[in-house]
Every structure is written in structure tokens, then in C-alpha cells.
């Protein structure tokens with residue numbers, strides 16, 4: 538299975554069914570901070586919902602459409618980073634990530650995303666990676682900017698978040714630009 542060391546005690550590993558309990562527990566502990574920017578918290582209220590997410594991620598990987606990986610630190614699951622389903626006709630993918638509430642501010646999302654960009658451009662051979670964040674999600678936008686993504690524009694009312702729409706800041710990184718950053 539896909540595993541990728543990120544530092545001495547941090548690694549990415551594709552999520553498997555044995556990770557369902559720690560992933561559900563992490564989600565449950567982080568609900569309040571995740572709810573600010575992720576739309577699916579009300580659909581993940583029981584372990585079986587996390588199991589279904591993991592199963593969908595494994596199907597996605599088997600179908601060559603990307604993956605959903607856990608971020609592990611010191612043997613504990615601390616977040617999730619993934620490549621959303623790849624748009625093969627256009628050789629395009631997009632990144633998503635979240636961290637447990639206690640794991641912010643240590644560079645883990647940036648580190649994990651950097652590794653997924655290598656996977657996207659080198660292993661999958663993609664041409665363009667997109668990263669979308671609500672315009673008010675300054676922490677996520679900072680990750681995109683730290684990774685060298687270019688802000689291409691704002692998609693208005695692009696996502697329904699429980700009781701209101703948010704605009705998306707649309708960032709992208711092309712394979713050639715990524716190689717220039719290396």
C-alpha cells in the first residue's frame with residue numbers, strides 16, 4: 538500500500554479499514570474546528586460513515602483516480618490529505634487536507650501536500666493541480682501560497698456550508714511551474 542515518509546516521525550499512508558476507529562475518533566474530536574470550512578461533518582456521525590469514506594478512497598485508488606491518505610505522527614493519526622478524483626482527459630487533479638484540532642501550526646498540511654504534489658506530477662504524470670479554499674479560510678490559503686500555487690480567481694458562491702454559501706479562492710499549479718520550484 539502507498540506509504541510515504543515525510544520526516545523522522547511523520548508519514549503518509551493510504552487509509553485502510555483498520556484506520557476507521559482512529560479516523561472517526563479524530564474527526565469527532567475535531568468537529569468544531571472542521572465545521573468552519575468542511576461541509577460533510579453532519580454526514581459523519583457514526584463509525585460506519587468513516588468506513589464508507591475509507592472504502593470509497595480505496596476504490597478511487599484501485600481505479601487509478603487518486604487516493605485518500607492519513608497523516609501519521611509518532612504512530613498516531615493526526616490528519617487526512619488526499620488527491621480528489623483525477624480528471625484524466627485533462628490530466629488534472631486537486632488537493633484536499635485537514636488536521637486534527639491539536640495539530641495546527643506545525644507545517645503538517647504543507648508537508649503532506651508537498652508529498653502529494655510529487656505523487657501527482659511524478660507518479661500520475663498530471664499536468665495541472667488545483668487547490669480551492671473558501672476565501673475566508675486563511676490557513677488553507679496560506680498552505681496553497683506556501684506551496685507555490687498561483688491564485689487564478691474567485692468562484693462566487695461555489696460551496697454551500699450548512700447555512701450559507703462561500704466563495705472559493707481558486708489556486709492552481711502547473712507541472713512546469715512545480716519543476717521550477719524544485
Ligand SMILES: CC(C)(COP(=O)(O)OP(=O)(O)OC[C@H]1O[C@@H](n2cnc3c(N)ncnc32)[C@H](O)[C@@H]1OP(=O)(O)O)[C@@H](O)C(=O)NCCC(=O)NCCS
Nearest residue numbers: 571574634635636641642643644645646647669670676677
Ligand atoms: C487547512 C489546515 C489543514 C491548515 O493547517 P495549518 O496548521 O495552518 O497548516 P500547516 O500544517 O501547513 O502549518 C502551517 C503553520 O505551521 C508553521 N510551520 C512550522 N513548521 C513548518 C514547516 N516546516 N513548513 C511549513 N510551515 C511550518 C507555519 O509557519 C504556519 O504557522 P502559522 O499558522 O503561525 O502561520 C487546517 O487549518 C485545517 O485542518 N482546517 C480545517 C479544514 C480545512 O479548512 N481544510 C481545507 C479545506 S480547503
